[in-house]
Amino acid sequence: MSGPEQKLLEVDRLSVSFGRRENELRAVDALSFSIGAGEAVALVGESGCGKSTTAHAIMGLLPDGATRQGAVRFAGTELLGASRRTLQDIRGDKIGMIFQEPNSSLNPVYRVGDQIAEALRRHRSLSRRAARTRTLELLELVRLPHPSRQIDAYPHQLSGGQRQRAMIAMAICCQPKLLIADEPTTALDATIQAQIMELIDGLRRELSMALLLISHDLRLVARWTDRVVVMHHGEKLEDVAARELFETARHPYTLGLIAASVGLDRRLHYRKTTLAEVRTTREPQGGYAFAIHQPHRVADLPPASSETLLSVENLVAEYQTGSGTVRAVDDVSFTIKAGESLGLVGESGCGKSTLSKAIMRLIPSASGRIALRGRDITRLEGDELKRARRPMQMVFQDPYGSLNPRRSVGDILNATLVVNGVASGAERQQKIKAMLDQVGLLPSAIDRYPHEFSGGQRQRIGIARALIVEPEFVVCDEPVSALDVSIQAQILNLLVELKASLGLSYLFISHDLGVVQYISDRVMVMKDGVIIEEADHGTIWTSPRQAYTRELIAAVG
């Protein structure tokens, strides 16, 4: 793709490191790539690979302690050594940037329109009135609904997708030559994701901007960019044409990421296959070696029995807000058979987490009935509830937030056993050791604290905490959503393995259709508190009955 004409952006042997001497952490290591005018290039890699740091280095937004080497040339200007003044003039004018979290990327105390106008007036001499007129045009351009009203809205009054549209309007207000989008759709629902990417792509062509898209999502970058730069540990592994990413990628790491991902189109199912895992090992010379590992399929996966484990009938859960009662779960009925894995998909705010909390009796139900093995547990209290709830456990999304940071892993597991009435200390120690082994952690983990573990290991601790009391039924609430693709594959394999060896039944909640497709025997789709569709895993993806389900599938397909 390298032409004789001058590139718009040239990153030449860029290195960024934080800290000094022995504590030095090299985030970006001799990275080189370039973007031509109007070209769309992606930086793709897992968390900590240095892709965001690269974007910040280009924009001159690195924190004070960072040291930089190499060169970043933008339209002939060297950015790394440039004066503050030069950088400030380029930012927002020649290079626009949008960020991952539209919720926190806008200042909460100013109106959306004023924040866009502020960027405009910084780079163009416009009167207040002219800036407002232009802002309104921009909001129309990014297709924000009701622009003449929303221009005076505060960020918290907009939805996530609308906020991201406002962010985009701000980033393109001066018609930049380059737009840097740092995980622009990661925090958004699938249907909104597709709309935002379509918008960015359309604007790129209309305004002939170049795009630097930063993402962890291989499918997303293959669909929306021209060229993909794959990064790992600050280094570029390969630079391939996006169209052929899935065919021509050569590097074992890229191949591993492709193999480990659970896209809807791959039609993977846990009863047929395990997920490939990428194994990264550090070589003595300092480099990395990559290998793809396909675990053996668990042979004895018993089919779901005909016995009903959990039945939920006409369940209603409500919560109070300033403006009245919201019915988050509205007349929901379903059953889970022993040994079955039931998937629940839906977008944020559809009530899927509220439903799981209501089933676990963590929040009260307004009406309806929850029965575990035929016993009504909807109104149990105190000791009775504690005993009845013991066969039900929960694995949460956030492996960082759901473990007490001041207690060692051994303490966390021990407390769970004590609460659940395992009296003998020796028995508890034995169970803890066995459990850690089962979730793939070393026995030495007992004395360590949650912050000493990586995200994937922490999720293993979360799973150990849920399973140590030997439940029959586990609610997994987005258990792999916060994890990288390669870790996600490991955790999903682990959940399947444990399901077989411990005879578990799952209610598996996720917004990620690929993940739900892989791990579910049956799938329910939830929207606005109602289960709108329920079908066998074989039929729901190929012949969905509801328009909304089709929309969800189309958004990721």
Add this chain to the structure above:
Amino acid sequence: MTALRLVQKTGRGLLNAIPLVIGVLVLNFTLIQLLPGDAAEVFAGEAGAATRETMELLRIRFGVDQPVLDQLIIYFYNLARLNLGFSVRYNAPVADLILSRLSMTVLLKLAALALALAVGVAIGVAMAVWRGSWLDRFLSALVLLFYSTPGFWIGLMLVVLLSINLGWFPPEGYRTIGSGLKGWAYAADVARHMVLPVLATATFFVAIFARLIRTAMIDISRQEFVRTAKAKGLTPAQVNIKHILRNALIPLTTVTGMQLGTLLGGSVVIETIFGWPGLGRLTYEAVMAREYVVLLGILLMSSLVVILANLLTDLLQTWLDPRIKA
């Protein structure tokens, strides 16, 4: 709509305050009854001696001849007719007495608060913007000194330095007695008398506000919208003032509101050192003289002031932070 809700919110706040004020009054009336002696005994004690008949007359005059419960009922009955009672000791209606003292306290303390806010915010911004620099370290040390040194000691040192040695400002009182000044000249005279007590009161609050602004600004500077502001190409000054400081004003309002209540209660020590006729000294004197009519009047007034200050803080915060619903 919003205006209506604002009025409703204010009304609700005031309505909730009524039982609170009654509670404060009953509690303090009971406490003062538990103290040994009454107003008549103190009065007689100061005079040196009194006959049984004089004591009877004094008791009737102070209204402490009635049973305790009747005294309280009579007090509330008068209060309902907006009559705070009459101070025998000061020979003036309690309402007039308090209002004259309250205005002096408000004048002094609001001036001190305004000064502390201006200086404290300026120091806090400087410390946050140049954090880690020698300036930050110097200001931090200064702020720590302000924080840990009692106001009365600073007051005494100011008197020694600026008044006795340099003779720039009068050491006590609130006006030059017998000067007969009028209009602006009078105001300037009061202002000159205010300088030292205002400085002595303000130092502690300078420290509180500076520390608060420094911490809040450093916290906020790590927020993502600050990165957005930088990515827009805004200058550091624009980022620091318009985006970071503006958001730091929200916690500042909370703390200022909390301090406003304490400030307006008056301070016995500062008022005593500088001979300032404020509420603090009046309170002290009323307790020592066991004159519950005056004390209850002061408590009523102070609780109203605190409630008003809280209400103002709420309204100010609603205005500063659009996420709070009116």
